[in-house]
Amino acid sequence: MAVPTLFGVAIVVFVLLRVVPGDPIAMMIPPGAREADIGRLRALYGLDQPILVQFGHWLADLAGGKFGNSISLRQPVVGLIISRLPATLELALAAMVLATAVGILLGVVATFWRGRWPEAAVDGFAGLAMAIPDFLWGLMFILALGVLLPVLPISGRIDPRLETNFSTGFSLFESVVRGEFAVTLSVVSHLVLPMVALALPLTAAVARVLKSALKEAMSQDYVLMARARGFSPWRIIWREAFRNALVPTVTLSGVQFAFLLGGTVLIERIFSYPGIGNLAIGAVIDRDLPLIQGVVLTFAVLFIALNLVIDMTYVLLNPRIRHG
Amino acid sequence: MAEAGRRYLPLGNGRVLFGAAVLMLLAAVALAAPLLAPHDPLEQDLLLSFSPPFWRSGADPSYLLGTDSLGRDILSRLIYGARIALTVALVAATLAALLGTVLGLLSGYFGGFLDAAISRFVDVWMSFPPVLLSVVLAAVVGAGLKAVILAIIVVDWTRFCRIVRAEVLVQREQDYVAAAVTIGLNRWRVLAGEILPNLVPTLLVLLTLEMGIAVIVEAILSFVGLSVASDAPTWGGLIQEGRLYINQAWWLMALPMACIIATVLGFNALGDGLREVLDPVLRR
Numbered sequence A: 001m002a003v004p005t006l007f008g009v010a011i012v013v014f015v016l017l018r019v020v021p022g023d024p025i026a027m028m029i030p031p032g033a034r035e036a037d038i039g040r041l042r043a044l045y046g047l048d049q050p051i052l053v054q055f056g057h058w059l060a061d062l063a064g065g066k067f068g069n070s071i072s073l074r075q076p077v078v079g080l081i082i083s084r085l086p087a088t089l090e091l092a093l094a095a096m097v098l099a100t101a102v103g104i105l106l107g108v109v110a111t112f113w114r115g116r117w118p119e120a121a122v123d124g125f126a127g128l129a130m131a132i133p134d135f136l137w138g139l140m141f142i143l144a145l146g147v148l149l150p151v152l153p154i155s156g157r158i159d160p161r162l163e164t165n166f167s168t169g170f171s172l173f174e175s176v177v178r179g180e181f182a183v184t185l186s187v188v189s190h191l192v193l194p195m196v197a198l199a200l201p202l203t204a205a206v207a208r209v210l211k212s213a214l215k216e217a218m219s220q221d222y223v224l225m226a227r228a229r230g231f232s233p234w235r236i237i238w239r240e241a242f243r244n245a246l247v248p249t250v251t252l253s254g255v256q257f258a259f260l261l262g263g264t265v266l267i268e269r270i271f272s273y274p275g276i277g278n279l280a281i282g283a284v285i286d287r288d289l290p291l292i293q294g295v296v297l298t299f300a301v302l303f304i305a306l307n308l309v310i311d312m313t314y315v316l317l318n319p320r321i322r323h324g
Numbered sequence B: 001m002a003e004a005g006r007r008y009l010p011l012g013n014g015r016v017l018f019g020a021a022v023l024m025l026l027a028a029v030a031l032a033a034p035l036l037a038p039h040d041p042l043e044q045d046l047l048l049s050f051s052p053p054f055w056r057s058g059a060d061p062s063y064l065l066g067t068d069s070l071g072r073d074i075l076s077r078l079i080y081g082a083r084i085a086l087t088v089a090l091v092a093a094t095l096a097a098l099l100g101t102v103l104g105l106l107s108g109y110f111g112g113f114l115d116a117a118i119s120r121f122v123d124v125w126m127s128f129p130p131v132l133l134s135v136v137l138a139a140v141v142g143a144g145l146k147a148v149i150l151a152i153i154v155v156d157w158t159r160f161c162r163i164v165r166a167e168v169l170v171q172r173e174q175d176y177v178a179a180a181v182t183i184g185l186n187r188w189r190v191l192a193g194e195i196l197p198n199l200v201p202t203l204l205v206l207l208t209l210e211m212g213i214a215v216i217v218e219a220i221l222s223f224v225g226l227s228v229a230s231d232a233p234t235w236g237g238l239i240q241e242g243r244l245y246i247n248q249a250w251w252l253m254a255l256p257m258a259c260i261i262a263t264v265l266g267f268n269a270l271g272d273g274l275r276e277v278l279d280p281v282l283r284r
Helices: A002-019 A024-028 A035-044 A051-063 A077-112 A117-131 A134-148 A171-178 A181-218 A221-228 A233-270 A276-285 A289-317 B002-007 B014-031 B074-110 B112-125 B130-141 B145-172 B175-182 B187-224 B235-244 B251-278
Strands: none
Touching: A002 A051, A002 A289, A002 B112, A002 B130, A077 A117, A077 A171, A077 A181, A077 A233, A077 A276, A077 A289, A117 A181, A117 B251, A134 A181, A134 A233, A134 B187, A134 B235, A134 B251, A171 A181, A181 A233, A221 A233, A233 A276, A233 A289, A233 B130, A233 B187, A276 A289, A276 B130, A276 B187, A289 B130, B014 B074, B014 B251, B074 B112, B074 B145, B074 B187, B074 B235, B074 B251, B112 B145, B130 B145, B130 B187, B145 B187, B175 B187, B187 B235, B187 B251, B235 B251
């Protein structure tokens, strides 16, 4: 399932970046370049060969990990992506964990106090958090907590005055493992605003879906049984209804998970956060073709991997599929 | 809530009312922009740059919301920005809906190879983060309003395609379709004349929500600098400009943000309200 999708992704990227602009060289060169130079560039990139041959070469290069060099940054694309990817992964994972935890909490709270003000509050919050996209949340946070009431840093990933020589790009993780908590604190304070902005729409999705799934589960016979046996409402929600409500929650929030990952692109740009999303926008603005290609493919692979994980979680959670 | 909605006409639904009111106001502002705007949105007056808005001291009463770095009137730029936002919302969302619906109908009704091909393509297409895809597309196609609209269509048709296909699969098995086939209607007439009308409520809801998304995408592309020419007053462009002066004049960014948020909330309220009222499929 994932492999043909990946192949399709490769075709789309190829068509999008090589065929649609007519002449990819046109995207690379400054205006006013000489004909002879253009011709030399065409030959250098193999663009004078038939399109299928080009596609074959290109695919073989990708399979061999040859993504070429970034034109604007003059570094190998693979190296750039590897050095930036950990920052994006930490941001996305932190946001996902936050969103899932808070979303579950809100869903349960709304179910427990059904028909009272907590449910109305959760509904109102979810409506707003879903309607307003993550990048506007990010800008609002910058305005409110970075400028009007400056309590949190609004750009970068770490205080530049802090010296670190970490061996991986996972600054948050590595600083905790090494016990350098000053670094941890700095990374976390830089992470808070982009993380919350990213997490808000997913939080709302999880809360909403879980709430309606719990509502459904609470009307089932086994819940009635549990009630008749005098179990407390908390116990019924957590022990009986929750496990069954989790399946639709994972499935339906899956799309929102993917949106969160895609949202890192703009959020990183807004918060000048040094991940691959920020790299991607920079690449597009600089018309840096090899870098665009590398970043787009990386995101597609992440997307497909995320969807696989969601499918697998679904199987793990749903006993009917697991034993079927 | 769903039960309550069913009993009332759309106008009895609070969300529909709120959404419709916001959007009608917006449409009126966009249509009457030349009458409402106190200044030419492109007119610069460098002697009057960064004039503060009315609630701050030193405000110039003829510039109600103040001026930007080039002395252009913020209020007029916001008003003309509504035109661009609404144009993109209407055109891009409608065309995305058209493309997605046609492909979804064909895919769901005819099945077989066509269905496999379209579904596979949708899977591949949805493996790209939508924001990244539209940014790349806008860059490939070239800046400008047409590029923005094209990027939105090309990215977002899949939303319609998926849902329409799933819904056609359900409708196809209904008795009324069997009846239409039995009385000898050809397949195109069954699809266009019998099945399609049953999808209208679903499509209406999706279309409304998509318009909200289109406003956001336009803002994102202007924000990144890939939308219309940089002096054209788009809300996203205003945000980007305002962000440069966020420490001196925070309202430069806050005002266009408020416009976008109000518009998006309007489309969302209308879409969700319509869903409550009309749509048996998307209604949870």
